Amino acid sequence: MEYVIKSINHSEKILKDMEEYKELENILCNFSEDLLIDYYKKDNYISLSNAINKYFKEKLIGLEWNIDSYIFKNSEYSSKRWTLNYTKDEVAINIAFDHNISICWNLLKGEIQSKPNILQKDGSSNINILLTATSNFIREGGFDNATGSFEEYKKYLPPLSNFINSPILLIGLDKLDTFYIQTIKSNGKKIGKVIGK
Template sequence: MEYIAHSFRHAGVILHEPDFVDQFYELTGVIDSISDEDIILMHSSYGAKSVEGIPKSLSRAINQLLRERFVAEGWREESEIFQNPKYQGDTWRLDFAKGDISVEVAFNHGSVVAWNLLKPVLASELNHVQKAIQTKIGVVITATEALKRLGGFDGAVGTYEKYLEYLPPLNNVLTVPLFIIGLLPPKTFKIGHHQHADRKKIGNIVMEVGYENPFLKKLEETTILKTQDPNSSPQYDTQL
C-alpha cells in the first residue's frame, strides 16, 4: 500500500537513527508489501461461506493483512502497556510493539483519536502504575480521507487528516515523538456499497475501467466483484 506520513517531534529523523532504523524499515516494509490483489483476496474471502459475511469496508481486510505480516516479522500483538490488571484490556493495550517502537492501527471512531495518540505516549513515558512495556517512539497507522471514501469506511471513522488536527492542541500532552501514517486508497479498485438486505450493506469490489487484473479470473465466480460501469444498476452506490 502507498501512504503519506507526518513527523511529530522529529519522529521521522529519529526513526532513521541506528537504534530505530531496522525496526522502522521492517514496519514500512510490512505496509509496502500489501498489494491491491492481497486486499481483494482477503476482502473476498469473508464471503466464502455467505455473501452476508462480506464487510462494508476494507478496514477488516487491511487490519488482518497488517496483523499477519507484523506478527510474521516478530512484532508482539495486543501488547499490554501496564502490568496492573486494573489497567488491561483493549483500552490499555497497543496493537503492536517491538523494541523501542509502539504501533497503533487506528480505523476506529473519530471520538477516540486523542486516546489513540496518547497510548504510545503512555507506553513510552514513566508512570506510577507499573509498566509492562517501555518504548521510546510511537507510530499511528490510519486511513486518509481518500481511503475512507473509496474504501467504503464508515463516515464516523477518524482519519489521518483528523489526527493531524489534534496534534497542535495536544502538543504539551504528547511528549514523545510520533510518526503518523495515512494509508492511501488502492489504485486499481474501490468499494461500492450494495444493499444486500434491509439492514445489511456489503462492500463490492469495483475495478477501475481499463484495468485488467489477473486476479479477476480467481474471483469471477464470486458475487462481490463488479466492473465499474456508469450504466450499471443503481443498487451499487460507489459513494464518491
C-alpha cells in the same frame, strides 16, 4: 500501497535507521491492491479495515512483533483499551481505523506508554506509529464516515502539543488506484462490493 506521513517530534528522523521501521516500510511497500482485494474477499465486512488488520497481523507476528501488549501490569488496566496493537523493542504500532472520537486517546496512548507513571509498566516503547487512513481512502475503502482520518489526526496535534512529547509517526493510507468499495444492500444488510476503476 500508497501512503503519506506526518512526523511528530522528529519521529521520522529517529526511525529511519531502525530495523523495526524498515520492517514496517517493507510490509507497506509489498501490500499491493491485488493482495488487499484477496484479503478483503475472504471476509464479509463492508470496509477494508478487517482485511488491512489481518494483513498487518500476519506480517508483524511473522516478524516476531508482540501483539496486544499491555501498557500496565496492574490487572485493573488489562482491557483492550489499555493495550498497544504491536510492539517490538522501542517501537509501538497501533492500527487506528477507529471512530473519530478515539483520535485523542490513540495519540495519547503512546505518550502514556513512553513516560514514567505511578503504575508499573508492562513494557517500554518510546516511539509510537499510528496507521490511519486519509479521507480519500476512507471514502473509497467503504469505511464509515465517522472513522478518524489522517487529516483529522493532524488537526488534533496543535491543541495536544503540550501533552505529546514523545515521537509519533502518523501514516495515512492514501488512494486506491485500481478499485473502490461500493456499499450496497443485500437481503436488508449492508455489504461491500469491489468495483474496478
